[in-house]
Amino acid sequence: MLRSSIFLVSVLLQGCFSESYFHPNPEDGQPINYPSHGPDCADDGSIERHIGELYFVLSPRIRDGQLRIFIAITSPKSGGELSLVGEGVEITTLPDGSVYVPTQVGVFPGETTRSDQENTIDLFHVSVRLVFSIRARGIDGFKVTFLDDFVSVAERPVEMLPVRFEKANARCPGPKNQGGWFFPAGPLI
Numbered sequence: 001m002l003r004s005s006i007f008l009v010s011v012l013l014q015g016c017f018s019e020s021y022f023h024p025n026p027e028d029g030q031p032i033n034y035p036s037h038g039p040d041c042a043d044d045g046s047i048e049r050h051i052g053e054l055y056f057v058l059s060p061r062i063r064d065g066q067l068r069i070f071i072a073i074t075s076p077k078s079g080g081e082l083s084l085v086g087e088g089v090e091i092t093t094l095p096d097g098s099v100y101v102p103t104q105v106g107v108f109p110g111e112t113t114r115s116d117q118e119n120t121i122d123l124f125h126v127s128v129r130l131v132f133s134i135r136a137r138g139i140d141g142f143k144v145t146f147l148d149d150f151v152s153v154a155e156r157p158v159e160m161l162p163v164r165f166e167k168a169n170a171r172c173p174g175p176k177n178q179g180g181w182f183f184p185a186g187p188l189i
Contacts, residue, residue: 021045022060022141022165029163032057047163053079054153058144058163067091067136069102069144071128073151077111080154082124084109088150091132094141094164104131141166 024031024047031044046059055074060067069089075082086105092098106129113122146160 021062021168023168024058025164025166027164028161029056029058045165045168051158051160054082054151054158056160060142060144060165062136065135065137067132067134067139067142069128069130069132071130072125073128074112074123074125075153077122077124080156082109082126082151082153083155084126084128084151085147085149086128086130088147089130090145090147091134092143092145093134093139094143094166098134100132100134102130103133105129139167 023045029047029049032046032048033044046057048058049056053076057072059070061070062068069091071089073082073084084107086107087102089102091100093100108127108129110125110127111123112125113120115121142165144163144165146162148157150160151158
């Protein structure tokens, strides 16, 4: 009896889970759904921005209790080479104001071509993975600040305004998907 009750509870729990995530301030960009939790999840914890011809997506995640931030930036090749300094990011925790720099940085440059029915465009694309030595479950929110040299196009720095996030809870059907990297394709620039 006990064994069958435990089995029933575990089957029911696989169909629904709740987890903390960080929700972006809509004044800082457009909140978007990060699909690693599945298409039925109401998690709009990522943010996108258009800065001139740049397309920018930032997605914070909690993994193994640590705060991780994934960034993707796309720019047309016609505007000049896209370069990025992964260490050019700081986190300020809210409400205490502690400042953290990434302890691990991965920068993954690439090139791609996008096409629609009328146009084809060659793009530079850079993905960044940042890990911070902060226990993410212990903070209520944070602000991401980009230093002056974080991103440049044709050797000219691009001003990146800060992005703010608050802790929220997501409730999603289906088993938790640890998923890999995914960034929305974004519009054809």
